[in-house]
Amino acid sequence: MVTWMVFTRCLVLNLSDVDAFGLTLPLTTLMVSADISMESQTPAPEANQASTTGAMRWTVHVEVRLKPRASSRFDTIRNLVHSYVTSFERLVLPSTLSGWEDIPELLSSVERISVCEAQCPTASLKMEEMVIQAHVYQPSDGDAFEEFSNSSGSRGEDDDTMAASICELPNRSYEGLWDSLIYAGDIKMKLLDYIHATLVLSDANVDFNLVSWNRVVLLHGPPGTGKTSLCRALGQKLAIRLSHRYSHARLLEINSHSLFSKWFSESGKLVQRLFNNITELVEEEDGFVVVLIDEVESLTAARAGAMAGTEPSDGLRVVNALLTQLDKLKTRKNVLIMATSNLVKAIDTAFVDRADIIQYVDLPSREAIYEILRTCLCEMILKGIVASVTIPTLKQVQMYELVSKVNGRSDVADGQERSRSIGLRLLALAFQCRKQGMSGRALRRLPVLALARYIGLGNVGLAPGPSSSSTQPTAGRSSPSVSVEIWLDGMEKAVDEQAKEAEHLT
Numbered sequence: 001m002v003t004w005m006v007f008t009r010c011l012v013l014n015l016s017d018v019d020a021f022g023l024t025l026p027l028t029t030l031m032v033s034a035d036i037s038m039e040s041q042t043p044a045p046e047a048n049q050a051s052t053t054g055a056m057r058w059t060v061h062v063e064v065r066l067k068p069r070a071s072s073r074f075d076t077i078r079n080l081v082h083s084y085v086t087s088f089e090r091l092v093l094p095s096t097l098s099g100w101e102d103i104p105e106l107l108s109s110v111e112r113i114s115v116c117e118a119q120c121p122t123a124s125l126k127m128e129e130m131v132i133q134a135h136v137y138q139p140s141d142g143d144a145f146e147e148f149s150n151s152s153g154s155r156g157e158d159d160d161t162m163a164a165s166i167c168e169l170p171n172r173s174y175e176g177l178w179d180s181l182i183y184a185g186d187i188k189m190k191l192l193d194y195i196h197a198t199l200v201l202s203d204a205n206v207d208f209n210l211v212s213w214n215r216v217v218l219l220h221g222p223p224g225t226g227k228t229s230l231c232r233a234l235g236q237k238l239a240i241r242l243s244h245r246y247s248h249a250r251l252l253e254i255n256s257h258s259l260f261s262k263w264f265s266e267s268g269k270l271v272q273r274l275f276n277n278i279t280e281l282v283e284e285e286d287g288f289v290v291v292l293i294d295e296v297e298s299l300t301a302a303r304a305g306a307m308a309g310t311e312p313s314d315g316l317r318v319v320n321a322l323l324t325q326l327d328k329l330k331t332r333k334n335v336l337i338m339a340t341s342n343l344v345k346a347i348d349t350a351f352v353d354r355a356d357i358i359q360y361v362d363l364p365s366r367e368a369i370y371e372i373l374r375t376c377l378c379e380m381i382l383k384g385i386v387a388s389v390t391i392p393t394l395k396q397v398q399m400y401e402l403v404s405k406v407n408g409r410s411d412v413a414d415g416q417e418r419s420r421s422i423g424l425r426l427l428a429l430a431f432q433c434r435k436q437g438m439s440g441r442a443l444r445r446l447p448v449l450a451l452a453r454y455i456g457l458g459n460v461g462l463a464p465g466p467s468s469s470s471t472q473p474t475a476g477r478s479s480p481s482v483s484v485e486i487w488l489d490g491m492e493k494a495v496d497e498q499a500k501e502a503e504h505l506t
């Protein structure tokens with residue numbers, strides 16, 4: 001009851017600037033617990049809710065990224081950030097904070113402080129409605145990359161294909177990946193909630209004979225919808241959020257294709273050896289291991305092939321080796337297995353049955369497409385390629401759309417008129433992309449195609465010198481940046497052309 005009141009009140013307050021997907025949270029998540037903290041000594045959720053006003057308090061995660069060579073103690077930074085953040089009266093969720101540069105210790109070590117999405121349905125919260133949890137992390141940016149291949153020890157002739165690779169998390173190249181992925185449903189929260197649920201049950205030491213799970217998540221859907229990226233991003237997120245519990249985290253990516261095709265007759269043994277190594281990694285109790293089995297159908301389709309009589313024993317051996325090894329891992333607390341597939345029908349049912357979560361990742365909806373294209377344009381505005389302009393958020397443009405449907409024309413101020421028409425045009429483009437069933441991957445390359453074919457490289461000034469990689473808009477560029485309307489033109493043409501090409505393919 002209380003929860004519902006909070007919900008309604010905040011909703012009314014912030015309707016104008018609600019975050020794009022802030023309202024799509026299913027009510028069920030509201031009713032469960034506001035606390036997705038992952039600390040071992042977490043107070044029970046009820047304790048969190050019992051604030052003086054009787055209102056619910058939401059756990060808000062604040063991620064603090066350190067500079068590559070910062071040497072401050074994480075504890076020190078965490079305390080400084082905590083007192084800095086709690087000095088705010090209200091925080092916008094999600095947002096990136098500024099102003100901490102005035103504190104010398106933070107200025108010298110910190111690169112970025114961001115307030116993450118919370119389960120709360122509103123776009124901002126007052127300090128007394130929040131419990132702040134700061135996570136300090138320093139992504140590794142080296143090339144510390146271990147490979148695992150058949151040839152034990154001496155790699156030589158065949159190091160072009162590797163069966164698996166290991167990298168340290170958090171990894172600098174996965175920074176920003178989580179935020180860049182946009183889905184219509186609340187897939188990302190759902191995955192985090194699943195992890196939290198397993199942690200709560202593990203901590204309570206429930207009898208695994210009575211309540212058990214397999215630590216396997218399966219993502220499936222059409223190619224290019226961000227499945228592989230989501231697995232990596234989730235690994236990165238967990239490494240950051242679980243840093244209280246685990247001193248380090250690793251991501252082990254298994255390339256099912258090369259594992260199976262290259263050493264076909266050896267694959268069963270190789271899977272076994274691979275998982276022996278994984279078991280070794282998992283035995284370090286202060287390390288968290290995320291295993292990503294990419295395009296798992298090439299491993300587990302084996303049984304169907306075996307039934308058809310092509311390679312009777314080998315295919316079966318691989319599947320059975322995999323299943324046996326998965327079953328051995330499920331009692332470990334510090335492992336998560338994520339599998340992706342473009343073709344879930346081809347997967348062995350025994351494998352599918354082991355997945356705790358089977359999540360379909362669909363082609364992006366019109367709304368998700370709008371956000372993907374908007375973030376593309378915003379990035380190019382930030383880098384000075386597109387002339388500066390305000391592109392409305394999804395919520396704003398939906399408001400514009402609603403108003404123009406009701407009374408044909410809206411009465412916005414002159415300055416807003418341009419932004420409104422840009423937004424509506426982008427929304428129309430999103431609808432076009434949706435009709436063609438474009439994937440996230442195809443959408444993210446639209447700007448390149450538009451530039452190459454329709455805008456003309458001559459019109460976009462390349463910044464002189466190597467400064468083009470800097471994050472500042474390049475001030476002294478020789479030619480001016482191109483207006484967003486020209487970019488919209490180019491992207492519309494590129495989409496039309498893709499539609500024609502698609503006809504040839506079918």
Ligand SMILES: Nc1ncnc2c1ncn2[C@@H]1O[C@H](COP(=O)(O)OP(=O)(O)O)[C@@H](O)[C@H]1O
Binds near residue numbers: 224228
């Ligand atoms: N839903 C999405 N939101 C944002 N970007 C996406 C989305 N889906 C795909 N992309 C883009 O497409 C790229 C390829 O995605 P990938 O994870 O390889 O897809 P999959 O594994 O499903 O084939 C990603 O790096 C990302 O830039």
Ligand SMILES: *[C@@H]1O[C@H](CO)[C@@H](O)[C@H](O)[C@H]1NC(C)=O
Binds near residue numbers: 150151262263266
């Ligand atoms: C893989 O290793 C096995 C022994 O473990 C060996 O017999 C086989 O030839 C190796 N295959 C390749 C391609 O290196």
Ligand SMILES: *[C@@H]1O[C@H](CO)[C@@H](O)[C@H](O)[C@H]1NC(C)=O
Binds near residue numbers: 140141168169
């Ligand atoms: C980080 O990820 C990239 C890309 O996957 C990889 O090349 C690099 O080696 C990784 N770094 C570390 C320290 O694991």
Ligand SMILES: *[C@@H]1O[C@H](CO)[C@@H](O)[C@H](O)[C@H]1NC(C)=O
Binds near residue numbers: 276
């Ligand atoms: C895998 O385990 C073997 C021994 O079982 C070891 O020699 C090898 O270095 C390990 N590989 C990785 C990548 O950990």
Ligand SMILES: [Mg+2]
Binds near residue numbers: 227228229294295340
């Ligand atoms: Mg993939």
